[in-house]
Structure formats: structure tokens, C-alpha cells
Amino acid sequence: MEQTGIFNEMLAADGTPRAPYRQLANWFETQSPSLMRKKSREAETIFRRLGITFAVYGTAEATERLIPFDIIPRILSASEWRRLSAGIDQRVRALNAFLHDIYHRQEIIRAGRIPADLVIQNEAFLPEMIGFTPPRRVYAHIIGTDLVRVNEEDFYVLEDNTRTPSGVSYMLENRETMMRMFPELFQQNRVAPIEHYPELLRETLESVAPSNCDSEPTVCVLTPGIFNSAYFEHAFLADSMGVELCEARDLFVEAGKVFMRTTRAPEQVHVIYRRIDDAFLDPLTFRPDSMLGVPGLFDAYRAGNVTICNAPGTGIADDKAIYAYVPDIIEFYTGQKPILKNVPTWNCAKPEELAHVLAHLPELVVKEVHGSGGYGMLIGPTASKRELAEFTRRLKARPGNYIAQPTLALSACPTHVASGLAPRHVDLRPYVLVGDKVRITPGGLTRVALKKGSLVVNSSQGGGTKDTWVLED
Amino acid sequence: MLGRTAASLFWTSRYNERAENMARLLEVGYRIAMTPRLGQDAADDWRSTLVSAGCESRFFAKHDEINKRAVMLHMLFDPDNPSSVRSCIEAARNNARSVRTAITGEMWESINTTYIEFMEVRPQHMSDDRLPDFLSWIKQRSMLYRGALLGTLMRNEGYHFSQFGTFIERADNTARILDVKYWILLPDNEMIGGSLDRYQWSTILRSVSAHRSYRHAYRDAHIRPFNVAEFLILRKEMPRSLAYCYDWIEESAEALAQRYGEHPPSHEMATATAALLGKGTMREIFQEGLHEFLTDMITRNNALGTQLAADYHFA
Known part of the structure; x- marks a missing residue:
């Protein structure tokens, strides 16, 4: 079973469980295989009934599907997490500094640390953003940093996802489901809680309200609608933050301000957590054929009357060609060595x-x-x-x-399969919030390639997810 | 609350109610089909079912002649029929899905489970012996959603928009059922009512699940058309009567007016119709003409739905 060179997160080379997994391994020994199979089916029923689905584009029945959920959690120790989160913190600060720079003085280009063409000619570079400074100089507020592990020590960053990273609802629902099905595990292990993510998200969004907003800021989530693959998540986040879930047709711009169409008087919106792409934000500024956008939104944004999260034009920071320069970007803006490694590109x-x-x-x-x-x-x-x-x-x-x-030798985690437990490759997407401060939720979403030997963890390609635990000291 | 949210809540409840009404109309249709023909053409009865359901023209756009199975498939499963149970459940769920933030988990889970389970049913496997269970399952699922709504939804504007949806749809359904067979309810019939008429009267009662409650409301061995009409139009203890529906509609209109501190035109329309039903008597209605009265009700009810959408900015 053991593939050479693959780091198994649960079992050390001598076959004994690594420290973070010790409790779990003991517990699993005492569970009957038939009970585990039953629990696995139960989990699926829970997800289906709750409507936790996503859509797969390009299939005949382009409707909703479940992302398979694996009942065996992925576990990180407190010290592993400390190092990871320090690395993520460093990275997101540097990327925001980079975004501010390239839309202003472009010092990094003048310093010759990054080729001008790579930025200026990049499709993800938005000239409309030049000279504009969003509140608190934050561009990428919600980031999902994709990481893979290759051995005991080393994590690599695969992608930074600074546009509209998805999957955080799965992180939260996976935990809920695990707590519902295996309460005893949470008594045996000190698992850092994550359920406050929606509060952190709302705090983050409120903290970047326009400076001219002198009331309680009104926040909304902007979704393309129920046929979008991540619609469940949009609704979930709006609901758990207690804010309105809007489609573009629910918003309009008047006198440079953005309003929601309500049953009575229009209500001004100060912060929009948008889950639609830049190109579809505003048909007057971007794609004129967009049915999804809000005409005039970008002008309202540039006038400082509304904050769009993430800012338009953040895509340049997670562009795969820019990626190779992120270590330079970190050194240039923070003066420190990168804590997390980049994959050679x-x-x-x-x-x-x-x-x-x-x-x-x-x-x-x-x-x-x-x-x-x-x-x-x-x-x-x-x-x-x-x-x-x-x-x-x-x-x-x-x-x-x-x-x-x-091709990285992605680490493997024990995963529940028909014959019991088997190692399957995993990655990790922690969720980071940047506003008045950086907030990182312990853990994140672990995606697992359910096919034996497969390295592709994307849900659209047959990947599943796991609950991800960070143990407290 | 977003105007679109209000609209979706309204339509979720409206489609949920419609799904239940469709199932009930089919139940009655099947009961008729099991009864000796009494010299009547079976196709006529199925035609009445289609007309009551408002599906007649769509049906004939696809079918040349009426038969039991075609009507059943059309009213239950046809995605091209916007009032088929399938379309209703799908529309109710899509509306609910677009306002997940405005409904409770219980409401969502009930409508979502209904949708999932309904979509697993294969029309070609829906044999006559399975149909009664299936129809009663549809009704129960619809009632479960309504129960979840009544038991868990906050009494805010969303609740009132939901109530509007339910009762505007229910009033429309009751008025249609009556209007399709209004002539058999005319007082003249009472004198000459043969077994066929008695049978038709009880069918009307069944279409609104009232054949038992009627007995309690009118302690008389015979079903009388005058009473049937009164029961379904004016008696407030009958939960599918027009007067009952308008009691709720008026209450919701009033609650919204209080909440928003304004009396928009829809409020006035709701109050006027409620007053008409509250003060009216069957004698006056028959004098004016039952058919005319029912047509007027259907028109008023539709106009109210339209005005509500305008007043509260349904997107």
C-alpha cells in the first residue's frame, strides 16, 4: 500500500501513528467497519438534505451534485499550524502591498524585481484601478491559499486565490457534520473551533466600509444567482452573517451611491462581498453584454461610496505567471525571507x-x-x-x-474506502481575511483525490473533502 | 427586505399551495373514474378536472384527445405545463433556494426533500394502484412545508408575503372549482336534483377536502347546492372558503400596512374584497348571478396579486 516517497500524514515510516493522529487511530481501531460504512452514508444524506451542493459545468445534467465527504478528519498539530499561519499572514500582507504598488507608483517594477510587461500586459491587470486606493489599502480581503505538503517539514503554496475563493461553507459544514456524527472525537481531541468564521467575515467586511460611511455599514453578498455552481455557499454566507443575499438586479446606483431595492424605500449598501467576476461587475465599465452586473457600480466604487470585496483587479496577484515572483514580492515588501515555499515554476x-x-x-x-x-x-x-x-x-x-x-509528491491522508482506510492525496486551503487586521481561521478545507493514485483534488474532477483539525496545545 | 425576496416568498408559498391543489383535483378525478358512469362521458369529467386546474389549453396543445393517463401525466409530471405538480415543486424550490436567507432550515429541508424525492419518481412507473399513495404524499409534503412555515418562520414581513401567496392561490383554486360547475349549484337544481347532481355536489366538496366538514357544518342528511356554495364562499370556519382566505389576506395586508406605516392600493383592494365576503349573503350572490360573482372574484384576486407586486417592488 505504501507508495515510496509519499508522506503519509497519519503513519510514520515505522507504521506507528504520528502524534497528532494518535487519538484518532486508537479510536478508529475500536470502530466496526459496518458502522463506519453506515456513518459514511449518513453523512451523504445530511449533505443532500441540507442542499449542500455544487454544479458541475459541461456535464449533461448540469445541475447540482454533492461533493463527496470523507469521514476521516485531516489533523494538523498546533506547532505545524503556527508556522503555516505565520507564512500565510506574511504572504497575504505582501500580496496586498504588491497590489497597492502596481496600481500606484509601481516601485517593484522600477526596482527591476518584476518585468513591467508581465504586469501591464497581463489580462488580469485592470487599468481602471490605477491611482485608486481602497479603504485601508486592502485589495484582497478574502483569500484562500492553496497548500500542499510533501514531507514532515515542507509545505508549498500552489496558488493564492485572491479573487473569489470558494469552499469555506464546506469547511464549516464538514465540521458541523463531524460534530453531529462523532461527538466523542471532539471530547478526546482538543480541536480549535472554526464556527466563528461568519462573524470574522462580517467584522472584516465592516472594517473596510467607505470612510464616509457614518452609520453602521450595510453589507451584502452579491451572487450571480441560483444557477451558479457556488450558489449554496453564497446563500450560506449571507445567512450566517445575517446580511442580504443580492443579485445584480436587486442593486442600483443613484447619485454615485449603491442601493438595494427593498419592499419599501431603497437602502444604501456600503460593502459588497461580491461573488461575481470583475468582468461582470458593471456593464458600463467592463463587459457591456453582462446580465449580471450593476450599471454604475464601478463609478460608485471609485467615488468612495461603496467598497467592493475583493477589489476589482486583484486577479493579478494570483495570476500563474506572477506566481513565480511571489518570493521576490514577499522580500521586496516585507524585507523578510518567505516562510512558505513556492513551487519551482x-x-x-x-x-x-x-x-x-x-x-x-x-x-x-x-x-x-x-x-x-x-x-x-x-x-x-x-x-x-x-x-x-x-x-x-x-x-x-x-x-x-x-x-x-x-509533479509534487502530495502528502496522503487516511481516507475511508470500501476496504477500510487507504491513503489518498490531499491539499489544504486555509481561509484568510484581511481588513483592519489579518484573521486566519485554524484549519481550512482539505480536498482529497478519492481515486487511488490521483493527484487532482478539484471537486469538479472527482475530488472530495475532509474536516480539517488544528489541535490546540 | 429585498423586493425580490418578498416576491420569492410569495411564489414559494403560492406554488406549494398549487401543488397540493393539483393533487387534490387529480384525486377527485380518479374517484369519478372509479364510479359507474351514470350515462355520462368520462372525457367530460376529465375535461372539468383540466379546466378547474387551468390546464385545458396547454393540454390540448399537446394532445388530441382526453384520456385518464394523459391527463394524469400532464398534471403531475409535464415540465411544459407550468401548473403541473412537478413544475410547482420545482418553482417552489427554486424560489425558496433564491431566498435561503429568508426562510428557516426546516422550511428549506422540507421543500428540498420533496423536490429530491419527487424527481426520483419515474412517470412510466406511476401505475393506477400507486397513484393514491403518491397523491396523498404530495399533499402531505405540501402541508409539511406549510407547517414548517407556520411553526418556525418569524412573524415579520416575510411571513405576511408568504401568507399572501398561500391564500391568493387558494382563493383562486376554490373560485375556479366552483365556477367550472356553477350551474349545478343554482337553486333551481335543488328541486330537480337527481343522483347525478348529488354526486356532483359531493365531488365539489371533495375537491376542497370538505365532504366531511360539510356534514358537521350543515346538520342535514342531504347535500344541498345552496349550502355547498355558501360553505365554499362565505363560511369562515371552512379553511378553503373565499371568506376564510380573505380574512387572512386582509390580516396580512393590515400587518404590512402597520409595519410600513402606509396603506398602499393593494391594502384597499384586500379590505374591499374581504368586506364583500364578510357582509354578503348567498341570496344576494345568487340574485346577482353565481357565475358573475365567481368571475368577479377571480378577477379581483388576480388584480390583488398584481397590485401587491407593484406596491412592494417585487423584482
Whole structure:
């Protein structure tokens, strides 16, 4: 069962449980396999009844599906978490400083630390944001930092997700479900609570209200609507924060201010937690064909009458071509060495790097610069000859569209399968909030590749999730 | 509250109520089909069912002739029929889904479970012997949602918009059922009422689940058309009568007016119709003409729904 070189988070090399998993391993020994199977089915029923679903695009029944939930939690020790959260804190501060800089004096470009073209010519760079400073100089308020672990010591950052990261509702519902099904586990283990995330989110959003707002700020969540894949989460967050869930048609702009259409008088909105992409925010400024946007929203934003979270134009900070420079970005703005590692990345736009990528394709992972969700990527070691040939063609045709990285030996966690427990590869997405201060919820969302040997954890590609525990000292 | 939220709450309740009414109309249809024909054409009875359900024209757009199975499939499962039970459940759930923040977990879980389980039913497996259980399941699921609403929803404006949805739909349903067969309720019939008429009168009562309660309200061995009409139009203890529906509608209109400190046109319309039903007598209604009265009610009821949407900015 043990694959060579794969770090197993539960079992040490000698087959004994690692410290954070000791209690869990003892407990699991005493559980009958049939009970575990029953609990697993129960969990599915709970999720389905609650309507915790997501939509998969491009399938015939493009309706709602469940993300499979694995009942075995993923566990991090307090000291592991301290280091991770310090690294995340450092990273999100640096990325916000970077965003402020490139939309103002562009010191980092002048200093020659990052090529000007990479920023200015980037599709994710929004010229409309130049010279504008959002409240508290925060651009990316809600960030999901994707991490993978490769051994006892090392975590790598895969992506920073500074636009509209999703999945936090699964983090919360996974915990609720685990507490409902296995209360005894929470008596045996000191698991750091996460249920206050919605309060932290609301505090964060209120803390970045426009400076001219002299009342209690009104916050709303802006969703594309019930057919969006993450609609459940939008509703969940609005509900748990106690704010309105709006669609674009519920909002309008008048005299430079944003209002909600209510049953009575229009109500001014100060902070919008938007879950729609930049291009769809405002048809007057961005895509004129957008049915989702609010005409005039961007002007209201630039006039300082409403705060949009995350700010438009933050996509540049999680662009896959910029990613390679994040260690430089951290050093440039914080003067410190990065705490978390970056995965070595080849930028295919550079001919010498492209040549290396083409020569080593079967060992590499190739990603689209602007892609997400695990769509349109190549995993060299498991790809067929045809897929490799296809990607060679694509890389040659549009090299600037791709980056490549070595295939990481993602750590594995024990996962409940038909035969009992088996190691499956996992990643981790902690959720970070940036407002008047940085708030990091202990743990995050663990995604697990349920197919044996698979390295793709995306829910759209057959991945599942686990409850993620950070143990307290 | 967002105007769109108010609209969705209104429509969730309205579609939930409609799903239940459709199931009840089908139940009655099946009962008729099981009874000896009494010299009548079975297709006529199914036609009345379609007309009461407001599905007649849609049905004939797809079918050339009436038969039991076609009507059943059309009213239960046809996604092209906006009033089929399937369409109602889907619309109720989509509306509920778009206002998850304004309804309780219990309400959501009940409508969501109904939707999931309904979608698992295969129309081709819906045989005659399974149908009664299925119809009563639909009614129970609808009542469960309503029970969750009454038992868990805060008494704020959302509650009142929900009540509007339920009772505007229910009043419409009752008025339609009466209007489809109004002539058999005319007083002249009482003298000449044969077994066919008696049978029709009890069918009307069944369509609104009132065949038992009627006996308690009118201590008389015979079903009398005058009483049937009165029971369904004016008696406030009958929970599907027009007067009962308008009692609730008036209450909700008043509560919203109090809450917002304004009396919009819909408030006036609700009060006027409620007063008409509160003070009216059956003699006057028959004098004026039962059919005319019912048509007027249906029109008023529709107009109220439209005005409500305008007054409270339903998106």
C-alpha cells in the first residue's frame, strides 16, 4: 500500500501513528467497519438534505451534485499550524502591498524585481484601478491559499486565490457534520473551533466600509444567482452573517451611491462581498453584454461610496505567471525571507524555459495561466501519449498561455474506502481575511483525490473533502 | 427586505399551495373514474378536472384527445405545463433556494426533500394502484412545508408575503372549482336534483377536502347546492372558503400596512374584497348571478396579486 516517497500524514515510516493522529487511530481501531460504512452514508444524506451542493459545468445534467465527504478528519498539530499561519499572514500582507504598488507608483517594477510587461500586459491587470486606493489599502480581503505538503517539514503554496475563493461553507459544514456524527472525537481531541468564521467575515467586511460611511455599514453578498455552481455557499454566507443575499438586479446606483431595492424605500449598501467576476461587475465599465452586473457600480466604487470585496483587479496577484515572483514580492515588501515555499515554476513564455518544459513534459504538471478548477491542465506522469502530444502542440502554439511545475509528491491522508482506510492525496486551503487586521481561521478545507493514485483534488474532477483539525496545545 | 425576496416568498408559498391543489383535483378525478358512469362521458369529467386546474389549453396543445393517463401525466409530471405538480415543486424550490436567507432550515429541508424525492419518481412507473399513495404524499409534503412555515418562520414581513401567496392561490383554486360547475349549484337544481347532481355536489366538496366538514357544518342528511356554495364562499370556519382566505389576506395586508406605516392600493383592494365576503349573503350572490360573482372574484384576486407586486417592488 505504501507508495515510496509519499508522506503519509497519519503513519510514520515505522507504521506507528504520528502524534497528532494518535487519538484518532486508537479510536478508529475500536470502530466496526459496518458502522463506519453506515456513518459514511449518513453523512451523504445530511449533505443532500441540507442542499449542500455544487454544479458541475459541461456535464449533461448540469445541475447540482454533492461533493463527496470523507469521514476521516485531516489533523494538523498546533506547532505545524503556527508556522503555516505565520507564512500565510506574511504572504497575504505582501500580496496586498504588491497590489497597492502596481496600481500606484509601481516601485517593484522600477526596482527591476518584476518585468513591467508581465504586469501591464497581463489580462488580469485592470487599468481602471490605477491611482485608486481602497479603504485601508486592502485589495484582497478574502483569500484562500492553496497548500500542499510533501514531507514532515515542507509545505508549498500552489496558488493564492485572491479573487473569489470558494469552499469555506464546506469547511464549516464538514465540521458541523463531524460534530453531529462523532461527538466523542471532539471530547478526546482538543480541536480549535472554526464556527466563528461568519462573524470574522462580517467584522472584516465592516472594517473596510467607505470612510464616509457614518452609520453602521450595510453589507451584502452579491451572487450571480441560483444557477451558479457556488450558489449554496453564497446563500450560506449571507445567512450566517445575517446580511442580504443580492443579485445584480436587486442593486442600483443613484447619485454615485449603491442601493438595494427593498419592499419599501431603497437602502444604501456600503460593502459588497461580491461573488461575481470583475468582468461582470458593471456593464458600463467592463463587459457591456453582462446580465449580471450593476450599471454604475464601478463609478460608485471609485467615488468612495461603496467598497467592493475583493477589489476589482486583484486577479493579478494570483495570476500563474506572477506566481513565480511571489518570493521576490514577499522580500521586496516585507524585507523578510518567505516562510512558505513556492513551487519551482517554468514560465513557458520564455523560450529557454519552454524548451526545458517540452523536453521534460512527462514529469511535469502544465497549467493554463488563467485557468482554474483543474480544467485544462496536464499531469505528465499519468498522461497518455496522445495527451502529451496534444499539450506539446498547444505549448508550441501559445506558450505564453502556460506555466509548468514539477509533479509534487502530495502528502496522503487516511481516507475511508470500501476496504477500510487507504491513503489518498490531499491539499489544504486555509481561509484568510484581511481588513483592519489579518484573521486566519485554524484549519481550512482539505480536498482529497478519492481515486487511488490521483493527484487532482478539484471537486469538479472527482475530488472530495475532509474536516480539517488544528489541535490546540 | 429585498423586493425580490418578498416576491420569492410569495411564489414559494403560492406554488406549494398549487401543488397540493393539483393533487387534490387529480384525486377527485380518479374517484369519478372509479364510479359507474351514470350515462355520462368520462372525457367530460376529465375535461372539468383540466379546466378547474387551468390546464385545458396547454393540454390540448399537446394532445388530441382526453384520456385518464394523459391527463394524469400532464398534471403531475409535464415540465411544459407550468401548473403541473412537478413544475410547482420545482418553482417552489427554486424560489425558496433564491431566498435561503429568508426562510428557516426546516422550511428549506422540507421543500428540498420533496423536490429530491419527487424527481426520483419515474412517470412510466406511476401505475393506477400507486397513484393514491403518491397523491396523498404530495399533499402531505405540501402541508409539511406549510407547517414548517407556520411553526418556525418569524412573524415579520416575510411571513405576511408568504401568507399572501398561500391564500391568493387558494382563493383562486376554490373560485375556479366552483365556477367550472356553477350551474349545478343554482337553486333551481335543488328541486330537480337527481343522483347525478348529488354526486356532483359531493365531488365539489371533495375537491376542497370538505365532504366531511360539510356534514358537521350543515346538520342535514342531504347535500344541498345552496349550502355547498355558501360553505365554499362565505363560511369562515371552512379553511378553503373565499371568506376564510380573505380574512387572512386582509390580516396580512393590515400587518404590512402597520409595519410600513402606509396603506398602499393593494391594502384597499384586500379590505374591499374581504368586506364583500364578510357582509354578503348567498341570496344576494345568487340574485346577482353565481357565475358573475365567481368571475368577479377571480378577477379581483388576480388584480390583488398584481397590485401587491407593484406596491412592494417585487423584482
